[in-house]
Amino acid sequence: MLSLIVAYFVTSWMYEDRARAFIQNMLTTDGTQIIQTFQSTPSAELVSFMQNLSGLSLTQIQLYDRNGTTLLDAKEWPVQVSTGEIESVLRGEKVVRVDQIHTAQPVVGLPLQADGQPYALFLTVTKEGTDDGAMNAIHLLYVLILFIGSFLILIAARYIVNPIRQLTAATRKMAKGQFDVELPTKRKDEIGILSVSFNQMAKELAKLDQMRRAFVSNVSHEIGSPLTSISGFSKALKQKQISEESRLRYLTIIEEESERLSRLSQNLLQLSHLQHNDRPLHVSAYRLDEQLRKIVITLEPQWGAKEIAIDLNLKPVTIRADEDQLSQVWINLISNSIKFMPVRGEVRIETVEKENRITVIIADNGIGIPEEERTDIFKPFHKVDKARNSSVKGNGLGLAIVKQIVDLHRGDIAVSGQPGSGAIFEVSLPQ
Incomplete structure (x- = not known):
C-alpha cells in the first residue's frame, strides 16, 4: 500500500509535468499556425477569423487589442490573463505560464500584427482536452491494483503463514516431548526445505528419545537383576539351618553378581568418557x-x-x-x-x-x-x-x-x- 501511494504521487507529478510541457509546445505551434494562416488570407476579418477558430481541436482562443480589451466571447475563455501579460505580448514578447487559480492549465500568449495594429493572441485548452481523463484512468488503475494486489497478498500471506503456524504448533508439541510430528513437504521453496529439515530433526530427536528410554530400561535391567540376586541370597544366608555347601554357593553367586555390577559401572563410566571425549588420546x-x-x-x-x-x-x-x-x-x-x-x-x-x-x-x-x-x-x-x-x-x-x-x-x-x-x-x- 505504501509503494502504491508513493507511485500515485510520483506518477502524477511526472505525468502532469510532461503533459503540461507537451501542451505548451502544442499551443505554441497551433498559435503560430493560426497567425500564419490569418496573415496569408488578406481578405479575412481578424475578429471573425479568430472567433471561428476558437474551440477547434479543443483549443480556446482569446484576442486582446492594444488597450487590453477582450475582442472574443469572454464567456468561453476559461482563464484569467493579467494586464502585464497582455502588455508583454503587445510588445512582441512570448508569454508561457500555467493558470493555477482556475484550471491549472498551460496558457500561451503570442504577438499578432493586423492592419498595422498590435494584438495579443492567447491560447489554452478546454477542460475536456487536458490530461484529466488520462490521469483519472491512471488513478483508477492504481485503485484497482491496490484492491486486487491486497487480495492476492492476503492469499499469498495465508499460503506462507499456514506452514509457519503448523511449524509453530509442531515445535510446541516437541517442547512437550511429543516427537511423532511430521509437516507436509510438498512445497519446493524455502518453507518446503525448512519443513523437510524439521521432519529430519523430529525423527532424530525421536530416535534420541527412544535411545534414552531404552538406555534407562537397559541400565535398570542390568542393575536390577544382580541386585535382586544379591538381596535374595543375602536373606537366604540369614537362615540358621543352611548347609556349608549351600552357604558357599550363595556367597559365590553374590560375589559374581557384585563383580557384574562393578563391570557395569566401569563400562558405563568408560563409555561416558569416550562419548564426551573427556580423556584425550x-x-x-x-x-x-x-x-x-x-x-x-x-x-x-x-x-x-x-x-x-x-x-x-x-x-x-x-x-x-x-x-x-x-x-x-x-x-x-x-x-x-x-x-x-x-x-x-x-x-x-x-x-x-x-x-x-x-x-x-x-x-x-x-x-x-x-x-x-x-x-x-x-x-x-x-x-x-x-x-x-x-x-x-x-x-x-x-x-x-x-x-x-x-x-x-x-x-x-x-x-x-x-x-x-x-x-x-x-x-x-x-x-
Whole structure:
C-alpha cells in the first residue's frame, strides 16, 4: 500500500509535468499556425477569423487589442490573463505560464500584427482536452491494483503463514516431548526445505528419545537383576539351618553378581568418557602385531578352557595410536568371539596393510550375527540374545566401547559373515 501511494504521487507529478510541457509546445505551434494562416488570407476579418477558430481541436482562443480589451466571447475563455501579460505580448514578447487559480492549465500568449495594429493572441485548452481523463484512468488503475494486489497478498500471506503456524504448533508439541510430528513437504521453496529439515530433526530427536528410554530400561535391567540376586541370597544366608555347601554357593553367586555390577559401572563410566571425549588420546608408535600376541596370551584361560584354536597371521606392522585404548578394543572383540564359540572352535586373527591403513581381521566359526542385528550391535546394551541369557556374561557395552574407541582413532569397524557360520570383524585404522 505504501509503494502504491508513493507511485500515485510520483506518477502524477511526472505525468502532469510532461503533459503540461507537451501542451505548451502544442499551443505554441497551433498559435503560430493560426497567425500564419490569418496573415496569408488578406481578405479575412481578424475578429471573425479568430472567433471561428476558437474551440477547434479543443483549443480556446482569446484576442486582446492594444488597450487590453477582450475582442472574443469572454464567456468561453476559461482563464484569467493579467494586464502585464497582455502588455508583454503587445510588445512582441512570448508569454508561457500555467493558470493555477482556475484550471491549472498551460496558457500561451503570442504577438499578432493586423492592419498595422498590435494584438495579443492567447491560447489554452478546454477542460475536456487536458490530461484529466488520462490521469483519472491512471488513478483508477492504481485503485484497482491496490484492491486486487491486497487480495492476492492476503492469499499469498495465508499460503506462507499456514506452514509457519503448523511449524509453530509442531515445535510446541516437541517442547512437550511429543516427537511423532511430521509437516507436509510438498512445497519446493524455502518453507518446503525448512519443513523437510524439521521432519529430519523430529525423527532424530525421536530416535534420541527412544535411545534414552531404552538406555534407562537397559541400565535398570542390568542393575536390577544382580541386585535382586544379591538381596535374595543375602536373606537366604540369614537362615540358621543352611548347609556349608549351600552357604558357599550363595556367597559365590553374590560375589559374581557384585563383580557384574562393578563391570557395569566401569563400562558405563568408560563409555561416558569416550562419548564426551573427556580423556584425550595418548598417541605413540608401537608394534601392533606384538600387542595382539600379548592379548591372545592374556586370554589363554578363556580360549584354553573351550579348547579353541587360535590362528595368528600377523605381519610386523607399526601403528601410531593410543595403545591402552586399542588394547581394550582387541580384548573386547576376541573375548566376544570366544564367548559365543562352541567347544573346539577356531579364531583367526590377521593384519592387512594397504594404502597407509592397517586392517585387523578377527574371524570365528561361532554362531554368527544375523544381518538385521548388525546395524545395532554397536549400540549400548544391545544384545543379539533378546532373552538376556544370564549364562552368557556381558552387559551389552563392549561393542559400544569398541565403536567409540575406533571412531576416536578416525577408523572404521565392520561386521560380516554368514549366520551360523561365524562372525568376521574388520577394524581399519590409519597408520
